[in-house]
Amino acid sequence: SQQGEEDPQALSIQEGENATMNCSYKTSINNLQWYRQNSGRGLVHLILIRSNEREKHSGRLRVTLDTSKKSSSLLITASRAADTASYFCATSPMAGGYNKLIFGAGTRLAVHP
């Protein structure tokens, strides 16, 4: 069953602008992760935030997590054309004894020069 749902489905911005993508989920989680996928390629892990964390930074990326609202956001600052890709959130449900990640449908980000 689908756990994470991203919003918006597609986002088009100019270089230098910030891009914000949101993710909502349904069940209690161990952690939430964000991945990036260039067209037709594999997914690349960007950042992981644990359920007891509220904010995390990695370079131009900032992720927030609100477990009371079961939502997360990914902010990419000062975007570049090379950031054009699909971005997926993935949740690790609390139940289960192994690393089972459930992915959302993704946000397609287009950054125009």
Add this chain to the structure above:
Amino acid sequence: ETGVTQTPRHLVMGMTNKKSLKCEQHLGHNAMYWYKQSAKKPLELMFVYSLEERVENNSVPSRFSPECPNSSHLFLHLHTLQPEDSALYLCASSQETVTGELFFGEGSRLTVL
């Protein structure tokens, strides 16, 4: 070689063919996964292997048959597929007891005629 390698990258097969997808990880991980990515749908978890034992089978049709001979190799055997099985098949690995981060291969693009 490093990371997760998938072969072949592209595969075209008829509905009566039998073929296999191969995945190899060089990261020393102990868990491996098959995901299916169809157009405009979230990634679907198909199979999970932990320490070479299958721990998840997400109601996948029997025409898909996984095999994990050791912790570094994972296969997906395909037979009598349907056109709707055309998709990008992604292999991933993780060290399940640590961060929960998945490392993906570049995928095998399957087209069923």
